[in-house]
Amino acid sequence: MILEIKNLNKMYGKVQALNDFSYRFTEGVYGLLGPNGAGKSTLMNIIADNLKESSGEILFNEVNIKTLGSNFRKILGYMPQQQGLYHNMTLNRFLYYMASLKGMTKSEAEEQIDQILHLVNLEAHANKPLGSFSGGMKQRALIAQALLGNPKILLLDEPTAGLDPKERIRIRNLIAKISFEKIVILATHIVSDIEFIAKEVLFLNKGNLIDFGSPQVLCEKLSxxxxxxxxxxxxxxxxxxxxxxxxxxxxxxxxxxxxxxxxxxxxxxxxxxxxxxxxxxxxxxxxxxx
Ligand SMILES: Nc1ncnc2c1ncn2[C@@H]1O[C@H](COP(=O)(O)OP(=O)(O)OP(=O)(O)O)[C@@H](O)[C@H]1O
Ligand SMILES: [Mg+2]
Missing domain, CATH: 3.30.70 (Alpha-Beta Plaits)
Incomplete structure (x- = not known):
């Protein structure tokens, strides 16, 4: 499995949010690190096809994702940075709704939702409205919807933002657990989120990929x-x-x-x-x- 990004550029007016970004992602967890405005969300939004690039291309197993269309969306799970949840919907209804948007059948959804609720430890809250959830529960609900359809590519945009240390560790362990045979790209400001679970870390600043490598190799550079x-x-x-x-x-x-x-x-x-x-x-x- 290879997700290959080639010479990706994104301009917002005069702001270059991504500058000639190229990378090859294979199975494993990748950490995107960089300060506010580095271009992390922009990159994820373009991969998730929510945002159009200014130039460049993305290939999945050597096929341009544009030609894969909805087949690409089916293998993709995306957890957005903003918590745009439907407050009156119960978690269960939310997950069925998201499953239907992903083109899953009711029985497929049924089977998976039980498993996923267990994985994110929200079984006891399935019938409660999302509006009543704590920040950590909302983050886990968003991770849950990203997991629907057992996606091969999982994009997580700051999954632990605003969480207490215990929730953060819980989510980090969850990500490590579900990352098997997937390409997981995780944006964060919190180094400890990815230090021990990332295969490779990418440092982004002002749209530029300034360094990358395994945590070990990056640390060795500072010996x-x-x-x-x-x-x-x-x-x-x-x-x-x-x-x-x-x-x-x-x-x-x-x-x-x-x-x-x-x-x-x-x-x-x-x-x-x-x-x-x-x-x-x-x-x-x-x-x-x-
Ligand atoms: N819709 C938009 N319109 C104009 N400029 C934008 C828009 N979205 C992002 N930008 C700009 O693009 C650059 C990259 O933003 P992006 O949200 O990708 O950064 P980020 O690394 O995700 O930051 P954060 O850590 O704050 O989430 C920033 O300079 C930002 O101001
Ligand atoms: Mg962001």
């Missing part, structure tokens, strides 16, 4: 660039002036300041630290830090 400075508590302000800080930990005696830098911080007491994906994120997108 010899991440250090922990051990300083007195009041030393943090000065260190922040000169260094890109990724984390601060304090105990009774010292502050342990993780910094990303091309040269070791010789002027301080320091030790080498192991880079993680969050460090890689900060390395590329440091403007918003502190």
């Amino acid at each position: 010899n660039m991440v250090y922990e400075i051990i300083s007195a508590h009041d030393g943090v302000t000065d260190i922040a002036k000169d260094y890109r800080i990724s984390n601060i930990f304090k105990d009774d005696k010292y502050a342990y300041i993780k910094v990303i830098t091309t040269k070791p911080p010789f002027e301080y007491k320091y030790r080498e630290a192991k880079p993680n994906l969050e460090d890689v994120y900060l390395y590329y997108f440091d403007e918003d830090v502190l």
Whole structure:
């Protein structure tokens, strides 16, 4: 299974939301990381055929998705970023309705909806109106509709936005569980959502694909660039002036300041630290830090 994106461009007036984006997706989970406005939702909307590209093409198993038409939609599950749910509809009715839009028969829907409700842990709420759901339940309801029809390609746009840590972990585990034999593309701002489940991570900024690779390979790029400075508590302000800080930990005696830098911080007491994906994120997108 190959989803191949070739030279995709999207302009909104003068704003280039996607700039010559190309990538080959195969089975597995892919994380799309990047700040607001990076182009993550634009990319997903174009793949989901909700938005027209300015130029470029998308091939599924070497066939242009335009020629696949509704057959492509059938193998696609899409969870949008915005929660546009029907408040008075019960979850059950919502899922039957979405199944009918996907062209599924009533008996197909019946069979799958029970399974999916179990998977997203919402069985007990199937007959409650969506308007009564918490944010986490709404996110899971949206994931549930994306799973209808057992799609081969699953697009999840910030599935854990606004969730408490427990819900976030629950959804992360769910995604890991359902990703078997699928291409899953997941946009997020939360590095820990994908650090351990993504086969590859793509960093997007202002429409450009600035780097990509397995979490391990991306982290290795930062080897010899991440250090922990051990300083007195009041030393943090000065260190922040000169260094890109990724984390601060304090105990009774010292502050342990993780910094990303091309040269070791010789002027301080320091030790080498192991880079993680969050460090890689900060390395590329440091403007918003502190
Ligand atoms: N309908 C639209 N009309 C005009 N500009 C748009 C529209 N949708 C998106 N844009 C612009 O395109 C760029 C990419 O937006 P997009 O929503 O794809 O980013 P994103 O990475 O999903 O951001 P976020 O993390 O905030 O969801 C931004 O500059 C945005 O302002
Ligand atoms: Mg978005």
